[in-house]
Amino acid sequence: MFSNWWPLFVVATYVLAPLPNAVFGRYAGRDDVMSDYQGGIADAGYFLTGLMIITGFCLPVVLAHAGVITVPAMIMSISGGLLIYGTIISYSRFFSEEEDF
Amino acid sequence: MPSQWNTDGRICRLPMPRIPHLGAKARDAGVYVSGGLFAVGWWFFMDAVICSKNFDDVEEQKRVSVEFVDWVPGICSTLGMIIINCIDKASLRGDSFSFSSSGSSVSVTWVARLLLFIGFAFMAGGLAGSISVMCIKYIIPDYGDPFTFWGICNVIQNAAIMVSAAMLWIAQNTESEYEYSFGI
Numbered sequence: 001m002f003s004n005w006w007p008l009f010v011v012a013t014y015v016l017a018p019l020p021n022a023v024f025g026r027y028a029g030r031d032d033v034m035s036d037y038q039g040g041i042a043d044a045g046y047f048l049t050g051l052m053i054i055t056g057f058c059l060p061v062v063l064a065h066a067g068v069i070t071v072p073a074m075i076m077s078i079s080g081g082l083l084i085y086g087t088i089i090s091y092s093r094f095f096s097e098e099e100d101f
Numbered sequence: 102m103p104s105q106w107n108t109d110g111r112i113c114r115l116p117m118p119r120i121p122h123l124g125a126k127a128r129d130a131g132v133y134v135s136g137g138l139f140a141v142g143w144w145f146f147m148d149a150v151i152c153s154k155n156f157d158d159v160e161e162q163k164r165v166s167v168e169f170v171d172w173v174p175g176i177c178s179t180l181g182m183i184i185i186n187c188i189d190k191a192s193l194r195g196d197s198f199s200f201s202s203s204g205s206s207v208s209v210t211w212v213a214r215l216l217l218f219i220g221f222a223f224m225a226g227g228l229a230g231s232i233s234v235m236c237i238k239y240i241i242p243d244y245g246d247p248f249t250f251w252g253i254c255n256v257i258q259n260a261a262i263m264v265s266a267a268m269l270w271i272a273q274n275t276e277s278e279y280e281y282s283f284g285i
Contacts, residue, residue, distance in 0.1 A: 040273070043132050043269075043272070043273060046129055046132040046133055046136065047132055047133075047135060047136035047139075047269070048136060049133065049136065050132065050133035050134065050135065050136025050137040050139075050140070051136040051137065051139055051140040052140075053133075053136075053137060053140075054136070054137040054138075054140035054141055054144070055140050055144065058140060058141065058144035059144075061144075061148075062144055062147060062148045062151060065148055065151075065152065066148070066151045066152060066155055067155065
């Protein structure tokens, strides 16, 4: 369980998960009032984000099933992911409500 | 009764169930869930592949391994999903407005529907292929416990990709504000 650095790959998915949402949402013109909104490009970002989120949870399970990491490491990795996504979601909800005047 | 139904140009006697209009939030959630299902499907398959590779050097009683044959249904399903979701949904309606201004004989609608058919054929072929691979390669020779699971993983992968494509289709079809239904 210790000195085994495979679960650190999960962190990469946590970093990459909100990225397509932001990039594609900006490109689709959701923030800009003047340009017309293109839903297909934003949907591609949502799709990639959902894929990354589930990848972050599936990667420890697959690693544990393959015997690379132990089951407690898998549980801790998944709970860490839940904590991170809970933080991101609550943060964005809290601050988007403040901006909404 | 038939005259009432035939007024809007419907072919089938039974009316298709109208896809309910979702709000913007439910639409986005549908796209998220679609991406998640796609990831779940591929990770099930990756699990099978990794377990098969791990069997190589651990034990000698390995009877079957995941080969390229097992990859083909998933690739077909993914290709079909890409084809289906690349089609512009507005070009499937056809009778509202035509894009072919130069008077070409092949209409855009016809090509779009042909592409839709090819995409669905790829996806259905992927699912059927995964089931046949599971039956022929894993169940009929009756290998033991971990080997049958690899075949089941293949079916789960293709089913998840198919449900993901359907969910993405439904979510994208509800994006327009005006009433919009397929009377196929």
